Amino acid sequence: MKTFKICLERFLILSQHLDKNLFYIGTFHSRKMSSAKINYPAANRNKTPILEVLKKHFDANLKGTVLELASGTGQHVSFFATNFPNLEFQPSETEQSLFESIKAYANDTPTKNVRHPVRIDTSAKDVKDWKLNEYFDYIICVNMIHVSPIECSIGLFKNGSQVLKPGGLIVTYGAYAYKGVIEPQSNIDFDRSIRSQHPDWGLRDIVDLENIANEHGIVLVHKYDLPANNKCLIWKKQR
Numbered sequence: 001m002k003t004f005k006i007c008l009e010r011f012l013i014l015s016q017h018l019d020k021n022l023f024y025i026g027t028f029h030s031r032k033m034s035s036a037k038i039n040y041p042a043a044n045r046n047k048t049p050i051l052e053v054l055k056k057h058f059d060a061n062l063k064g065t066v067l068e069l070a071s072g073t074g075q076h077v078s079f080f081a082t083n084f085p086n087l088e089f090q091p092s093e094t095e096q097s098l099f100e101s102i103k104a105y106a107n108d109t110p111t112k113n114v115r116h117p118v119r120i121d122t123s124a125k126d127v128k129d130w131k132l133n134e135y136f137d138y139i140i141c142v143n144m145i146h147v148s149p150i151e152c153s154i155g156l157f158k159n160g161s162q163v164l165k166p167g168g169l170i171v172t173y174g175a176y177a178y179k180g181v182i183e184p185q186s187n188i189d190f191d192r193s194i195r196s197q198h199p200d201w202g203l204r205d206i207v208d209l210e211n212i213a214n215e216h217g218i219v220l221v222h223k224y225d226l227p228a229n230n231k232c233l234i235w236k237k238q239r
């Protein structure tokens with residue numbers, strides 16, 4: 001419970017910084033919905049811009065599978081699944097206290113193509129610890145890279161490359177540095193804020209992430225600028 005509260009407190013700060021154009025003040029989550037569903041306002045705000053990017057890269061006719069890492073509340077996976085009824089979505093989280101919310105969103109997804117969540121720590125040194133027995137067409141990871149130690153990004157690409165089909169895509173979203181520069185000022189403030197919460201957190205440089213990804217046969221193929229100075233990055237497995 002303590003971990004859960006800390007997670008929610010951190011999200012207040014994240015909500016304020018991540019969607020700066022839609023500055024959010026007040027309670028940052030709501031349990032007003034009828035079930036265990038948790039509502040992160042930031043996830044509601046960024047889900048549509050992210051979906052527009054997914055529509056450019058996901059094959060809507062493919063009877064394929066999508067792994068979501070760091071699913072959070074389950075809002076994103078349910079929304080994306082509704083918009084890609086042919087794909088089957090596997091949410092995952094490391095934080096057990098979020099599972100009931102993810103399950104509630106999964107159960108209420110009208111297209112019935114969201115599985116129940118599995119526990120995955122992206123930082124696992126061995127992909128066997130992800131306990132997945134299948135290969136995925138796509139992996140989605142929203143707003144995790146900068147609020148977790150670098151080992152999580154390493155695991156994302158290293159383990160992700162081993163559960164992704166050749167030619168498969170990884171989609172990441174969040175705030176990033178590029179070639180040693182963080183801009184604009186709101187992202188500099190955001191970086192400082194998250195580092196003050198945890199010294200191992202912070203905006204990652206896209207070039208550093210490319211180096212990690214390349215080691216595992218994954219290349220960056222597209223960069224999209226999204227609202228509130230966030231980016232959506234499309235990574236492709238080469239072999």
Ligand SMILES: C[S@@+](CC[C@H](N)C(=O)[O-])C[C@H]1O[C@@H](n2cnc3c(N)ncnc32)[C@H](O)[C@@H]1O
Nearest residue numbers: 043070071072094095121122123142143144148
């Ligand atoms: C800022 S929240 C984003 C949640 C969700 N993707 C969203 O955008 O609403 C970061 C999430 O990363 C998860 N996380 C942190 N470290 C992780 C790890 N090592 N493996 C998997 N998930 C992790 C947290 O539990 C949290 O749900």
